[in-house]
Amino acid sequence: GGSGTDGGWVGGSALPRPEHTACKPLRPRGHWAVRCGREIFRESHCVSSRRDRVLPLETWYPAHAIGSHPSLVYDLREWLPPKDAAKLPGSAKSLGVDQPCQVLDGRNASAWCYRDLPLAAAGTSRFPVIVFIHGTAGFRTQSLHLVTHWASRGFVVIAADYPGINLRDLLEDTEFGPKPPAPDQAADTRDIIAALRQGTLPMQSFFPKGSLDFDERLAVIGHSAGAFAAQRLGDVAQVLVLMAGGGVEPTAPHGKLQASLILAGHNDTVVGWPGQEVSGYARTPGPRKAFAVANNLGHHFCSDICWVGADKGGIAKIALDHGIWQSVVFGRLADDGCQFVAPAMNAPVDGWLVSNYASSAVLEETLKCDSRMAGKVGEMPSVMGKPILFEARQHEGGALAYASSATLRS
Numbered sequence: 467g468g469s470g471t472d473g474g475w476v477g478g479s480a481l482p483r484p485e486h487t488a489c490k491p492l493r494p495r496g497h498w499a500v501r502c503g504r505e506i507f508r509e510s511h512c513v514s515s516r517r518d519r520v521l522p523l524e525t526w527y528p529a530h531a532i533g534s535h536p537s538l539v540y541d542l543r544e545w546l547p548p549k550d551a552a553k554l555p556g557s558a559k560s561l562g563v564d565q566p567c568q569v570l571d572g573r574n575a576s577a578w579c580y581r582d583l584p585l586a587a588a589g590t591s592r593f594p595v596i597v598f599i600h601g602t603a604g605f606r607t608q609s610l611h612l613v614t615h616w617a618s619r620g621f622v623v624i625a626a627d628y629p630g631i632n633l634r635d636l637l638e639d640t641e642f643g644p645k646p647p648a649p650d651q652a653a654d655t656r657d658i659i660a661a662l663r664q665g666t667l668p669m670q671s672f673f674p675k676g677s678l679d680f681d682e683r684l685a686v687i688g689h690s691a692g693a694f695a696a697q698r699l700g701d702v703a704q705v706l707v708l709m710a711g712g713g714v715e716p717t718a719p720h721g722k723l724q725a726s727l728i729l730a731g732h733n734d735t736v737v738g739w740p741g742q743e744v745s746g747y748a749r750t751p752g753p754r755k756a757f758a759v760a761n762n763l764g765h766h767f768c769s770d771i772c773w774v775g776a777d778k779g780g781i782a783k784i785a786l787d788h789g790i791w792q793s794v795v796f797g798r799l800a801d802d803g804c805q806f807v808a809p810a811m812n813a814p815v816d817g818w819l820v821s822n823y824a825s826s827a828v829l830e831e832t833l834k835c836d837s838r839m840a841g842k843v844g845e846m847p848s849v850m851g852k853p854i855l856f857e858a859r860q861h862e863g864g865a866l867a868y869a870s871s872a873t874l875r876s
Contacts (some may be wrong), residue, residue, distance in 0.1 A: 470670050499616040515555035521626040524606045525669050526617040528586035535580030540565040545605040545633045553788045569614045573815050594683035594833040598625040601690025603633045603796050609769045615822045640792040651695035682832040705832050709768045710737050713746020725754040725832040731767035732856040756843040761819040761856035766805015767817030773806035816854045844868030
């Protein structure tokens with residue numbers, strides 16, 4: 467079970483429901499506001515070899531805005547060991563470690579996350595669930611512009627700081643601090659899903675019974691190491707979205723899997739291009755799969771890492787400038803494909819557009835039975851064009867349903 471809560475509930479402001487948002491691909495924000503909760507999940511219910519793995523959880527979900535609320539801004543010092551956070555005095559904004567929780571409409575923020583918002587359509591709607599898995603030295607808000615997008619479109623999104631591989635644990639390990647547990651993101655995700663099904667996560671007490679559909683409408687989405695963990699979870703999720711991390715493992719059980727999406731950054735030097743994503747897509751099983759590549763972007767095309775603190779040289783440089791020497795170890799990982807080290811790269815928002823558009827197409831068609839999203843991955847080249855999209859493919863029933871033109875491969 468879980469133990470207690472840490473902080474209040476948060477969310478975003480609602481706008482009038484637009485005419486079928488899915489048909490306006492460059493303005494993809496959904497009509498729901500976004501609210502978020504925080505808790506600590508301790509896996510003490512597990513077998514003895516996995517006891518006491520602590521996973522701080524954050525949950526974003528659809529909400530209705532009522533009245534005026536202070537907007538939420540995350541402070542990246544929360545994800546650091548306390549002694550390293552103490553080396554960064556002052557306001558988060560002045561340091562460049564602030565991460566505003568906002569919802570994009572096209573290229574611009576149109577709404578924010580706020581505290582104390584009620585669940586949307588409480589008692590009358592069932593919401594699909596997404597579990598997000600971060601990558602090496604990541605943290606639960608690393609892909610915030612994707613997470614808030616999914617929540618605005620009617621999904622409940624759960625993200626954790628995964629033991630042994632999150633930023634805090636790896637920084638402590640490089641300083642010869644307390645030895646973190648061995649990472650096991652796939653098993654930890656299975657435990658989160660099992661706790662959901664057992665009703666033992668504290669956040670579930672906020673939701674009316676039956677309002678979360680995690681049995682028949684569940685997606686697991688991972689980035690980098692998180693994607694390599696997610697590729698083995700096709701037996702518990704109907705949708706897998708793998709970002710910068712290969713394809714679905716065909717030898718692993720995948721009896722529940724209905725659709726897969728592989729996303730990549732064309733200039734990713736961490737995983738490499740074409741490398742693991744292209745071969746991974748080819749071997750990915752299942753009746754439906756799609757593939758999209760963000761042009762002129764690196765490993766963090768789908769995260770906020772190239773955006774937070776960009777005007778100060780990025781989060782690794784900010785840390786190094788304040789005496790957190792071990793940030794050198796993670797510099798290449800943190801800076802891959804970012805404009806502040808490679809000005810010719812595209813802006814972070816371009817990667818968010820590709821990721822949000824492609825993931826919404828697969829998630830909504832599969833988990834919401836929204837046929838209006840059918841073929842949307844195939845439409846991406848005409849919508850986004852060469853400066854943003856490098857390549858897109860889609861298979862239906864084992865046959866190639868769409869492949870982008872050669873002009874996008876130059």
